[in-house]
Each structure stands twice: as structure tokens, then as C-alpha cells.
Amino acid sequence: MNEGDTSTGPSFELGKPIWGIGLALVLRSETNSVRQGDIIYVPTYQYNILSADTPLRVIKPDPEVPLSAYLTVLGMPGQTAFYGLELIGAPKSGETIYVSAGAGAVGSLVAQLAKAKGLKVIASAGSDEKTDRVEDVLAREGPIDIYWDHIGGPQLEYAEPSSAFNNAPPYHVKNLAEILYKRLRFLNTLTPLVKNGKILWKEQAFSGIQSVNEAIVAALTGNNTGK
Structure with missing residues (x-):
């Protein structure tokens, strides 16, 4: 949202509507790629008219999974x-991972996925008291093999000396956008875990378009719970 920052999309303009991605029900379609009744990812508006050449992703929701899960655990946070854990962390059973902001939408999923793979998981949340304990915990439980950082700051400073990866060469994933778009193994892996209760997630719902301001402020101030 900061003006002038480099990002994957254009900055929001002051005084203009902002948008985010949501799920929508197709009420009418004149193209074969999308049919009436389909559920698609689109920018969130009460009603939206899209041209036939607009790239759209149709989802096939599992009837045993809440539809909202495709915006959270089976959506962007889950991906x-x-x-991130599979391609960058390459976790192995017996390793130790430290997750900052471990109570958040992404951090909580990282912790659960790592635990399922047999890793020792150390996680911290946002209170000053917990931040103050990070250095002591890492000194006692380290060294760490994987550090999942959400916030930088003192936790990153404490994690670096405790890490076992300081000499590893940096690795840059070149096809991550393609992987995220195609979703490859993601849904096949996570959907059964969600259905079986092996992966838990937290959603905080704000009802109605009039609640958007409240939701945005909660997310930016850290007062939201989960996604």
C-alpha cells in the first residue's frame, strides 16, 4: 500500500476504491470456459461484469470442506x-524449524505442516513478552535448520546466530508464480488433511461491505485472528 514501493501489482490510489480477491458465483456466462453456477476467484465486488478474455480460475469445491476454506487454508495462505516450506525449506524429519508470527494465517499452517513431517517446531507470536523470550528459547532449543520469517526485527536478529544454515547458498525459485497458478500438488495434499482434521485453521468473519474498513484496520494493526 506504500506509494512508490515495488510490488507485483499497482499501488492503490488515494480516494479510489480498493479491491481484494474473493470467491464469486457465476450468475450468467456467454463463454464456454466459465459456466453459470461455477465458483471463481475474482476481485471482490457485490456484482462484477467481466470480459470473455479475463483470465479466471474456476474452483471445484469439495462438498466436505467449507467454501470459505478456499480463501484461507486452501487458498493463498495455504499455498x-x-x-514455501516444501520448495525453500525442504524439511526433513528431525530438523528444527522456528516460525515467527506462528499464530497467524500462514505461520500456523507452516507449524502444522512441519509438525506433520516430524520436525521440532518453535513458534512465537506478537506480544512483547514472547518476543523477549525468543533469544532464550533459541539458545536452549537450537540450532535451527529452517527459519520462517514474517516480521523481521529482533526475532530475525536472534534467529541468525542460532541457525545452522548460515553458509548455505541463497536459492531463488524461478517458477513459483506458475506453480501457484496451477496449484500442482497443493490441493491433493492439503484437502485430505483439512477434511480429516489434521490441519486446523482459524477464520475471522466480518459481515457485509460496511465492515470492510474494520477488517482492513484489524489486519494492519495485528488485531485479527487467523485469516
Whole structure:
């Protein structure tokens, strides 16, 4: 949202409407790629008219999974946790991972996925008291093999000396956007875990378009719970 920052999309303009991605029901379609009754990812408006050449992703929701899960654990937060851990972390059973902001939408999923793979998980949340304990915990429980950082600051400073990866060469994933778009192994792996209760997630719902301001402020001030 900061003006002039480099990002994957244009900055929001002051005084203009802002948008986010949501799920929508197709009420009418004149193209074969999307049919009436489909559920699609689109910018969130009460009603939206899209041209036939607009790239759209249709989801096939599992009837045993809440539809809202495709915005949370089976949506962007889940994909971030899954691919970040799998492709960058390459976790192995017996390793130790430290997750900052471990109570958040992504951090909580990273912790659960790592635990399921047999890793020792150390997680911290946002209170000053917990931040003050990070250095002591890492000194006692380290060294750590994987550090999942959400916030930088003193926790990153404490994690670096405790890490076992300081000499590892940096690795940059070149096809992450393609992987996220195609979703490859993601839904096949996480959907059964969600259905079986092996992966838990927290959603905080704000009802109605009039609650958007409240939701945005909660997210930016850290007063939201989960996604």
C-alpha cells in the first residue's frame, strides 16, 4: 500500500476504491470456459461484469470442506505455507524449524505442516513478552535448520546466530508464480488433511461491505485472528 514501493501489482490510489480477491458465483456466462453456477476467484465486488478474455480460475469445491476454506487454508495462505516450506525449506524429519508470527494465517499452517513431517517446531507470536523470550528459547532449543520469517526485527536478529544454515547458498525459485497458478500438488495434499482434521485453521468473519474498513484496520494493526 506504500506509494512508490515495488510490488507485483499497482499501488492503490488515494480516494479510489480498493479491491481484494474473493470467491464469486457465476450468475450468467456467454463463454464456454466459465459456466453459470461455477465458483471463481475474482476481485471482490457485490456484482462484477467481466470480459470473455479475463483470465479466471474456476474452483471445484469439495462438498466436505467449507467454501470459505478456499480463501484461507486452501487458498493463498495455504499455498504460501505449503510451497514455501516444501520448495525453500525442504524439511526433513528431525530438523528444527522456528516460525515467527506462528499464530497467524500462514505461520500456523507452516507449524502444522512441519509438525506433520516430524520436525521440532518453535513458534512465537506478537506480544512483547514472547518476543523477549525468543533469544532464550533459541539458545536452549537450537540450532535451527529452517527459519520462517514474517516480521523481521529482533526475532530475525536472534534467529541468525542460532541457525545452522548460515553458509548455505541463497536459492531463488524461478517458477513459483506458475506453480501457484496451477496449484500442482497443493490441493491433493492439503484437502485430505483439512477434511480429516489434521490441519486446523482459524477464520475471522466480518459481515457485509460496511465492515470492510474494520477488517482492513484489524489486519494492519495485528488485531485479527487467523485469516
